[in-house]
Every structure is written in C-alpha cells, then in structure tokens.
Amino acid sequence: MLNFIARRIFQSIFVMLAVGFIAFAMFRYVGDPINNLVGQDTTIAQREELKKQLGLDDPFLVQYVRFINKAAHGDFGSSYRQRRPVSELIASRMPATLELSFVSALIALFLGIPMGIYTALKRRGLLSHTFMTVSLIGISLPTFLIGILMILVFGVLLRWLPSFGRGDVVQLGWWSTGFLTKSGWLSLIMPAFTLALFQMTLIMRLVRAEMLEVMQTDFIKFARARGLPERMINFRHALKNTLVPVITITGLQLGSIIAFSIITETVFQWPGMGLLFIQSIGSVDIPVMAAYLLLIAFFFVIINLIVDLLYFAVDPRLRVQRN
Amino acid sequence: MKFSKLFQHTAIAATLALSAGLSHSVEAKTLHWAYQGDMMSLDPMSLNETFTLGFQGWFYETLAGYDKNLKLVPMLAEKWENPEPTKWIFHLRKGVKFHDGSPFTADDVIFSWKRSLTPGSDMKGYGAKAKDVKKIDDYTVEVTTPGPNPILPRDWTFLYIMSKTWAEKNKTTEATNVKGGESNYANMHEDGTGPFMVVDRQPDVKTTLKRFDGYWNKNMPTNVTDIVFQPITQESTRVAALISGEMDIVQPVPVQDWPRLQKEPNVRVLNEPEARAIFIGMDQHRDELLFSNVKGKNPFKDIRVREAVVRAVDTNVINKKIMRGAAKPLGTLIADKINGYDESFGKPYKPDVAKAKKLLAEAGYPNGFEVQMDCPNDRYVNDEKVCQAVASMLARVGIKIDLLAQTKSKYFAKVLLQAGNNTSMYLLGWTPSSIDADNSLVNLVSCRNPKTAAGQFNLGGYCNPKIDAITAKVESETDQVKRNALIKEAFTMLRNDYGYLPLHQQPMSWGVRKGIKVAQRADDVLDIRNVVMP
Numbered sequence: 001m002l003n004f005i006a007r008r009i010f011q012s013i014f015v016m017l018a019v020g021f022i023a024f025a026m027f028r029y030v031g032d033p034i035n036n037l038v039g040q041d042t043t044i045a046q047r048e049e050l051k052k053q054l055g056l057d058d059p060f061l062v063q064y065v066r067f068i069n070k071a072a073h074g075d076f077g078s079s080y081r082q083r084r085p086v087s088e089l090i091a092s093r094m095p096a097t098l099e100l101s102f103v104s105a106l107i108a109l110f111l112g113i114p115m116g117i118y119t120a121l122k123r124r125g126l127l128s129h130t131f132m133t134v135s136l137i138g139i140s141l142p143t144f145l146i147g148i149l150m151i152l153v154f155g156v157l158l159r160w161l162p163s164f165g166r167g168d169v170v171q172l173g174w175w176s177t178g179f180l181t182k183s184g185w186l187s188l189i190m191p192a193f194t195l196a197l198f199q200m201t202l203i204m205r206l207v208r209a210e211m212l213e214v215m216q217t218d219f220i221k222f223a224r225a226r227g228l229p230e231r232m233i234n235f236r237h238a239l240k241n242t243l244v245p246v247i248t249i250t251g252l253q254l255g256s257i258i259a260f261s262i263i264t265e266t267v268f269q270w271p272g273m274g275l276l277f278i279q280s281i282g283s284v285d286i287p288v289m290a291a292y293l294l295l296i297a298f299f300f301v302i303i304n305l306i307v308d309l310l311y312f313a314v315d316p317r318l319r320v321q322r323n
Numbered sequence: 324m325k326f327s328k329l330f331q332h333t334a335i336a337a338t339l340a341l342s343a344g345l346s347h348s349v350e351a352k353t354l355h356w357a358y359q360g361d362m363m364s365l366d367p368m369s370l371n372e373t374f375t376l377g378f379q380g381w382f383y384e385t386l387a388g389y390d391k392n393l394k395l396v397p398m399l400a401e402k403w404e405n406p407e408p409t410k411w412i413f414h415l416r417k418g419v420k421f422h423d424g425s426p427f428t429a430d431d432v433i434f435s436w437k438r439s440l441t442p443g444s445d446m447k448g449y450g451a452k453a454k455d456v457k458k459i460d461d462y463t464v465e466v467t468t469p470g471p472n473p474i475l476p477r478d479w480t481f482l483y484i485m486s487k488t489w490a491e492k493n494k495t496t497e498a499t500n501v502k503g504g505e506s507n508y509a510n511m512h513e514d515g516t517g518p519f520m521v522v523d524r525q526p527d528v529k530t531t532l533k534r535f536d537g538y539w540n541k542n543m544p545t546n547v548t549d550i551v552f553q554p555i556t557q558e559s560t561r562v563a564a565l566i567s568g569e570m571d572i573v574q575p576v577p578v579q580d581w582p583r584l585q586k587e588p589n590v591r592v593l594n595e596p597e598a599r600a601i602f603i604g605m606d607q608h609r610d611e612l613l614f615s616n617v618k619g620k621n622p623f624k625d626i627r628v629r630e631a632v633v634r635a636v637d638t639n640v641i642n643k644k645i646m647r648g649a650a651k652p653l654g655t656l657i658a659d660k661i662n663g664y665d666e667s668f669g670k671p672y673k674p675d676v677a678k679a680k681k682l683l684a685e686a687g688y689p690n691g692f693e694v695q696m697d698c699p700n701d702r703y704v705n706d707e708k709v710c711q712a713v714a715s716m717l718a719r720v721g722i723k724i725d726l727l728a729q730t731k732s733k734y735f736a737k738v739l740l741q742a743g744n745n746t747s748m749y750l751l752g753w754t755p756s757s758i759d760a761d762n763s764l765v766n767l768v769s770c771r772n773p774k775t776a777a778g779q780f781n782l783g784g785y786c787n788p789k790i791d792a793i794t795a796k797v798e799s800e801t802d803q804v805k806r807n808a809l810i811k812e813a814f815t816m817l818r819n820d821y822g823y824l825p826l827h828q829q830p831m832s833w834g835v836r837k838g839i840k841v842a843q844r845a846d847d848v849l850d851i852r853n854v855v856m857p
Contacts, residue, residue: 031732035739037501039371040766041448041756043776047741053502082526083364083499083510092525148559156567163563164555166528269555271528279360279527279556284732 008308012301017068019297023290024064033284037080054080067290077287081280086291090273095175096166097265097272101257103192108199108257109250115200116207120215121234131204138201143260147194147267154190162187164269191268195261199253206249210242251307255300352856353549356849357561357573361527361554366509367483368444368498373754376481377848378552381532382422383483383515386413386432387476391842391853393598393660393758395477399427399484399516408471408801415462420537421486422513422520429458434487434496443500443507449482471799473806477662477757489514518543518852519550529553543852550851565590565834571856572841572849575832578705581647589837596651596828598660598845599754600763601703603696603713603824605629605747608771608784612747614695614725617688623747623783627686629821634682635720637674638826641712645705649830655814656753656763658828660845663760663810668818671825679720691721696748698726699734703752704829710750713826724748740771744782751782752829754846760810764794768817785822 033056034047051057055066070077076086115135119128138146155163167183169176178184214220215238223233262274269275273292280288362375367383380388386400397403400413419427439450452475455467468475490496490509499507513521518538523531532550553570555561558577564570566587576584576592584592605623606612612621622628638652652671657664683691698710707728714724729737738746755762770786771778777791778784793813800806817823831847838857844850 029733031730032736032739032742033732034741035735036732037370038445039756040753040780041371042445043448044741044773044779045776046447050501078502080501081363083366083369083501083507084526148563151560151563156563159567162569163567164560164569165553266557267560269553269557269560271525275556276527282360282732 004312005309008305012305015301016294016297020068020071020290020294021064023293024060024067027284027286027289028060030281030286030289031284033080033286036283036285071291071294076291079280079285079288081283081285081288086287089276089288090291090295091174092176093271093273093276095177096270097258097261097274099178100188100191100195100265100270100272101254101261103188104196104199104257104261105250105254107192107196108203108253111196112200112203113207113246116204117211117234117239119204120208120211123212135201135204138197143194143198143263144267146197147191147264150190150194151267161190163190166271187268191264191270194267195257195264198260199257202253203246203250206246207242210245211238214238214241248307251303255296255303258299259296351548352546353551354547354851354854354856355569355571356550356552357555357564357570358552359554359556359558359561359575361530364499364510365513365521365524366495366499366507367485367515368439368441368446369501369510371445371448371481371756373846373848376483377846379483379513379515380481380517380848381519381550381851382513382517382521382535383485384517385480385483386415388480389758389844389846389848389850391844391850393845395480399432400476403476405473405475405801408473408799409468411466411468411472411475412459413464413466413476415464416539417462419516419539421489421516422535422537423486423489424537425486425488427484427486427516428461429464430461431484431487432456432464433458434490435482435484438485438490438496438498439482441497443502444498446482446498449479452478471801473799473801473803474662474757474759474761477759480758481756483515485509486514518545527554540852545852545854546856547851547854562834565836568836570834571836571839572854573834574847574849575704576834578647578649578830578832581832584834591835591837593833593835593841593843594647594649594830595843595845596649596658597754597831597847598658598758599703599752599829599847600653600656600658601650601706601709601750601752601826601829602653602656603632603748603750603826604781604783604785605632605824606744606783607822608744608786612694613745614747616693622686622688622692622694625686626821627682628688631679631682631686631720632717632722633672633821633824634675634679635722636713636716636824636826638671639674640716641709642827645708645712646827646830650704650827651830652827653825655818655825656767656823657755657760657814658845661755661758661760661763663807663814665807665811665814668811668814672818676719683720683722688721691723693723693725694747695725695727696750697734697738697746698728698750699731700728702731702734703750704832706750709826713750713824738782740779740782744784746782749782750826751780753780758846760814761794761797764790764797764810764813768813768822769794783823787816787820787822790816 034051038047079086079089115131119131122128151163154161165187166178167187168181169178170180178188220238223237262277265272265274266278277292362378363370367379384398387395388398390396399416401416403411403413405411433456436450436456439446453466454469457465459465493508495507495509499510511524518535519532520535522533530552534548561573562576562580565573581592584590607623609621611619642648642650642652654671655669698707700707710726710728714726717724736742738749753763753767765777766780769777769791771781771784790813793809797806797809800809831843835841840855842850842853
C-alpha cells in the first residue's frame with residue numbers, strides 16, 4: 001500500500017515537472033514580453049537592461065530550472081502585467097473559479113442524473129426525446145456561443161440577469177464569496193449554466209446508458225420475478241449499480257470543469273483564474289501563465305491520485321496483484 | 324416607555340440622515356465605464372502606455388496637460404517661460420491640495436522628476452529631458468535641459484506629479500519595478516491632485532473612484548460624482564453590457580458592430596479620427612530582402628518601385644470599404660491633430676495604377692515580384708483587413724504579397740529593432756507621445772543610430788541624411804514659426820522620396836449611452852473632466 005502511494009506520488013511529481021517543461025518550452029513562441037512592459041519611448045538600451053533583469057536572455061533550460069527551483073519554494077515570481085506576486089494574484093482569483101466550478105458541478109449532477117434516469121425508464125416519452133435533443137445541442141454547440149446566446153437573451157433582450165462580472169462579493173478572510181449577495185447569485189446563474197451544460201449532458205447520457213444496461217441484467221429480472229414494486233427496483237437496485245461509474249467520471253470531470261472554465265470566464269468576464277490566464281497570454285505574462293498551468297496540472301494530478309487510491313481501497317483484485 | 328424611547332431615537336436618526344442627504348447639493352451621478360483591459364498600475368511611472376496614463380490622469384496631474392482638443396493647457400503650472408534655449412521656468416499653481424490634504428509645492432515637482440529616473444520607471448525618457456530641476460521658491464521651479472528643448476511642457480504632459488511627503492511616508496520613493504517581489508505601495512494606492520480619488524482597486528476586476536471635493540478647478544464641466552470602472556475583455560460581452568444599460572461608456576466597440584449599434588435607441592457610436600497614423604513601411608536597408616523572390620538586390624531601394632507601391636494603393640477605397648468611412652486618409656506619417664501637421668504634405672497621394680505598372684517595368688520588374696508583409700491582427704482597427712486590401716491592390720500592379728498576420732506579441736517580436744527587424748514590409752501605427760511632429764521624425768524617419776536611439780521604430784531602415792540634418796534643427800529651434808517650417812520641409816522631402824506608404828488616421832470607436840456628453844480626445848483618452856451625464 002505505502003509502496004503504491006509512494007510510487008504514485010513520485011509519478012505525480014514527474015508529471016508536474018513535465019508540464020512545467022512543456023509550458024516553458026512553449027513560452028518562447030508566445031511573443032516578446034518586453035514590448036508589453038514598456039512604452040514606445042523606452043530606448044533599446046533600457047529594454048535590453050530590463051530583459052537582463054528579468055533573466056529573459058538566459059538559455060531556456062536555465063530559466064526553466066530557476067523557475068522550478070523557485071516554485072518548489074513556493075515563489076512564483078511577480079506578474080509582469082500587474083507587478084504583484086503571482087501567488088497573491090492567483091489566490092485572489094481562485095475563489096471565483098472554484099465557486100463557479102462547484103455550482104456548475106452541482107447543476108450538472110442534480111439535473112443530469114434525474115434526466116438520465118428518466119430517459120432510461122421512459123425511453124419513448126415525449127419529454128425523453130426533448131431531453132435527448134437538448135443534450136445533443138449541449139454537446140455540439142461550442143461554449144462561447146452558448147454563453148453569448150444566453151447574454152443576448154437574458155442580459156440584453158430580457159434584462160433579467162447581469163451580462164458580465166461577478167456582482168458584489170463579500171470578503172471572508174482571504175476568500176471572496178459571491179454567495180452572500182443577491183447580485184452575486186444573479187451573476188452566477190448564466191456562467192454556471194453555460195459551464196454545466198456540457199457536463200450535464202455527459203452525466204445524463206452516462207446515467208442513461210448505464211441504467212439501460214443494468215435493467216437488462218439478471219438480478220433485475222429476478223427482482224421483478226420476486227414481485228418487488230417497480231419503484232424499488234428502479235431506485236434501490238438499478239440506480240445504485242448505475243452510480244459507481246457516474247461518481248468516478250464526475251470526480252474526474254471536476255478537474256476539467258476547473259480547467260475548461262477559461263472560455264466561460266472570458267465570455268462572462270468572470271474574474272477567475274481562467275480569465276487571468278487569457279489576459280496573461282495577451283501580454284505574454286510568463287510567470288502567471290507558468291504558475292497557472294502548474295496549478296491546473298496539480299489539480300488533475302491530485303484528483304487522479306485520489307481516484308486511484310479509492311480504486312485501490314475498493315477493488316480487492318488490485319491488492320492481490322501487487323502481492 | 325422603553326419602546327417610545329427607541330422610537331424617538333429612530334426618528335431623530337432618520338431626520339438626521341435625511342437632512343444629511345439633502346445638504347448634498349450635487350446629485351450622485353455614477354459613471355459606469357468599461358475598457359478592453361485594465362490599467363497596468365496606479366503607479367504613474369511604471370508604464371508609459373496611453374490607456375494607463377490616460378486613466379491615471381483622473382487622479383494624477385502634470386504641469387501642463389491637454390484639453391479636449393489636444394491643445395496644451397496649464398494644469399499644475401499656471402504658466403511657463405523659456406528665457407534661454409536650455410532653460411524653462413514653471414510658475415506653479417497655488418492652493419492645490421493632494422488627496423491626502425497635503426499642499427502641492429515645488430518640492431513635489433522635483434521629487435517626481437527624480438522618481439521618474441529610478442530603476443523601475445518606464446518614464447526615464449521623459450525624466451532625461453531635464454538635466455536638473457531647481458527650486459527657486461515654493462511655487463517656482465527652474466528646469467535646465469541638456470540641449471535646447473523647444474517643447475519641454477509638451478514632453479512632460481504625462482510626467483505626473485506625486486506627493487513627496489506621501490511617497491516618503493509610504494516608502495514608495497522609487498517607481499514600481501516590473502521585477503517586483505514585494506508590492507510597491509504606489510502600485511495599489513494613489514495620492515494625486517486630480518479631480519477623482521481611487522477608493523477601491525481590484526486589478527482586472529473593478530476600480531471605484533470618487534470625486535475629490537478639494538479639487539482646485541471648480542469650473543470643470545463634468546457632473547460625475549462616482550466612477551465604476553470594469554475591464555471587459557470579450558468584445559461581444561462589452562457591447563452587450565452597453566446595450567443592456569449596465570455600462571455608460573465602453574471602449575472600444577468593434578467596427579463591424581457600428582450599424583447594429585446605430586439602430587439601438589439608447590446608444591450612440593463615436594468614431595472621430597484618432598491622432599494615430601497607420602502606414603506601411605518597406606525594408607530599404609538590406610541589400611537583399613529577407614522575404615522575397617527577388618535575389619541579389621532590394622527592389623525597395625529603387626525610388627521607382629516605392630512610388631509604384633504608393634501609387635497602386637487607393638486609401639480612399641480602404642476607408643470606404645473597410646473603415647466604414649470613419650478613417651481619415653493620409654499622405655504622411657503624422658495625423659492632423661499633431662503639432663506641425665500641414666495640408667501641403669498631409670494629403671493622400673493620388674493613386675495611379677497605370678503609372679505604377681510603368682514604373683515597375685522601368686525598374687526592371689515588368690512582371691512584378693513577390694514579398695512578404697507582416698501585419699498585426701489585434702493591434703489596430705481592422706489591421707488584418709487593411710493589410711488584405713493593400714495586398715489585393717498591390718496585386719493589380721504585379722506585386723504579390725504573402726501576408727503574415729499574427730497576434731501583436733508575435734508580430735512585434737518579429738519586426739522590432741531588438742528582434743533584428745526581421746521584415747521586408749510591415750504595417751505600423753504611430754501616435755507621437757508628445758503630440759508633436761518631431762517625435763515621429765526622430766522615431767520613424769531618422770536613420771537608425773544605436774547611440775542616440777534615433778530611428779528606433781524606423782523598422783525598414785529608411786535613411787536620408789538630408790532629413791536627419793533638418794530634424795536636428797527641429798530639435799533645437801525654439802522659434803515656433805521657423806520650427807514648423809523645418810518640419811514641413813522634412814516631411815515634404817519624405818513625401819517626394821516615397822519613403823513610406825501612408826494609409827490613414829484610424830477612427831476611434833467608443834460606444835456611449837445616449838444623453839451623455841463626452842469629448843472624444845484624439846489620443847483615444849477618455850477625458851473625464853468633460854464628461855457630462857444627463
């Protein structure tokens with residue numbers, strides 16, 4: 001067991017280093033940060049001086065090692081664009097992304113699972129067909145288009161919801177929350193639905209497929225034969241067996257909700273980490289980009305690690321194999 | 324008993340609150356404003372960039388500034404004189420207060436000048452315009468310049484004055500450095516003399532400003548009392564926020580949205596020409612072009628080829644088809660709002676396709692040639708489309724353009740001097756930071772000289788020693804009439820040399836809620852002093 005965990009943690013560190021390496025290798029092709037840091041009146045000599053100060057004229061490997069070394073000590077440097085420590089910057093943006101992702105995941109779960117069950121049980125119903133069609137749209141339309149359509153309908157035409165931003169936030173220590181104000185909740189609705197749509201569709205289709213499969217199995221047939229009420233068969237026996245893979249997928253998808261929020265955040269000017277990343281690309285803010293990519297990699301690595309450990313705990317066959 | 328007492332207290336409190344509210348003679352007017360990005364810092368010396376400086380101009384002020392027509396007007400200096408070619412004397416305004424209540428004096432001017440020369444400053448170029456700044460008395464400073472400088476007040480229109488005592492108290496006597504580390508106090512706080520004070524700053528999210536009651540100029544037209552600024556990155560979201568009424572002013576709106584916005588009853592589009600000249604440059608420096616099928620020679624060194632390029636392009640058509648008629652076609656590198664502009668050299672060249680073909684044949688390219696053109700696609704108004712139009716016009720005379728349009732960070736990383744000017748042809752826009760023609764002559768027209776930083780943005784390496792000699796005279800001529808004559812001479816020579824292909828002044832593009840009066844200043848700065856809300 002310990003051996004397994006140690007090996008997984010070692011692998012995780014390797015993944016992080018690789019992500020950092022690839023990211024750093026790519027930054028050389030993003031453009032010239034210096035030009036975004038100075039005005040047109042800054043002389044060549046001053047530009048060169050700045051480049052030297054920031055260590056941008058060092059070879060790529062030297063820059064990479066320096067970055068990793070500092071990052072290991074929790075120092076991600078300073079944002080070129082905002083001239084503030086990156087760790088402080090990301091910490092101030094993280095609550096927005098996490099709240100949005102969390103609400104999106106909840107929406108996806110609490111709408112996706114019932115819709116999946118319903119479409120599996122009432123396969124030929126009109127409502128089922130509607131759900132399936134909507135889910136097809138949810139999967140095939142790009143996120144930014146859905147977002148812009150929502151802004152157009154609910155923000156511009158109906159004027160029910162604010163078309164951008166996070167509304168008023170309340171500061172709880174270092175965490176800023178939009179959950180405690182009305183404008184915070186109103187602002188959350190559109191981006192959360194936009195971000196949830198794809199996941200919701202995924203969960204719905206997964207639940208439906210699993211449920212249909214389980215309904216075919218022998219033990220459901222026997223349950224029927226025993227004369228158990230339909231309700232009990234559906235929810236006690238079938239659903240329970242359906243949920244195992246759903247939980248796994250949902251766990252894994254949480255990482256991608258956080259990572260994919262980039263587009264939703266940009267469309268709705270949601271002040272989270274994804275928007276920060278996009279703004280940083282625009283001005284070649286390498287310290288912020290590097291830190292963000294590492295952080296996302298870290299999220300994925302941690303989630304995967306937890307999932308793996310859960311498997312290990314749940315499935316006895318894995319333990320036997322190791323021995 | 325207890326209850327009635329409570330009631331009594333409440334009644335008194337309510338009356339007090341009501342009267343306090345009534346005693347405010349000015350009704351609260353909150354301006355909601357959005358731009359595509361945020362200002363980079365509150366520190367006025369950290370970045371020399373127009374949007375950042377324009378925004379900072381609401382809470383910081385300079386000795387001399389611009390009015391809504393980009394005319395130079397007194398601000399913190401009431402008047403100035405130039406008794407000797409290398410000496411300027413500024414007479415400072417009395418009774419001016421900083422936002423923290425401390426008085427403004429000559430010491431603050433000297434301190435700010437010194438601060439502009441500290442390592443983190445991006446305003447070193449402006450600071451270097453003075454050799455020394457001396458205090459004569461509390462309200463008079465004497466500036467000595469390294470050489471004769473006829474336009475010092477103009478050069479310093481963005482050298483903001485900070486409070487010395489405030490900076491010392493908060494240990495921010497040096498400009499915020501890019502390298503950072505610990506945050507500099509001035510990066511997140513301000514203490515200027517301007518009409519508004521920053522009350523809350525969340526970078527990239529929201530900045531809230533409040534009217535400064537102690538502002539010296541009581542005759543300012545604006546009736547705005549509060550400002551909420553929010554950057555909105557996505558163009559469509561920005562436009563939506565304007566139409567939905569959440570925003571009063573948004574900058575910029577996409578040109579293709581103009582017809583749609585004009586149909587909205589509550590919105591109008593402002594699209595005056597900007598002071599930025601857009602032009603195309605050619606590599607006239609290398610003996611062989613880097614990106615062309617012509618080998619062994621550089622066609623752009625031949626004046627006939629350059630004239631052919633200029634004659635082939637009809638900038639009126641580009642204006643009509645791509646800029647919706649809002650650009651101002653131009654025949655030179657400076658816009659009409661720039662000090663020194665003259666119609667005699669500023670009118671567009673007359674297009675002549677037949678002549679262009681003939682000239683190319685004479686120069687030895689009867690079938691034309693191929694060349695790559697670099698173009699940004701997110702820097703100027705419709706930049707990529709403008710490049711495509713130029714390419715198709717050049718194709719008519721046989722010059723085949725291989726268009727390389729890319730994002731500005733990549734584009735500038737390829738074409739700028741520090742990257743080795745890896746370009747054969749490029750599109751660039753230029754607003755002289757001093758709003759004076761001299762700046763364009765030095766940066767765009769002068770032969771490249773690494774020692775003096777002249778020609779730093781002369782990406783094609785155009786070089787005419789005769790123009791350089793005139794530019795040197797412009798730099799030191801303090802007689803404004805003679806000076807303007809020299810500027811005219813230099814630009815006329817450039818025009819006859821077909822050194823550049825000038826295109827137009829691009830239009831600015833602001834979306835404004837109906838009923839709001841706002842002056843659209845030609846440097847694309849929102850001049851808050853002139854915003855009047857209904």
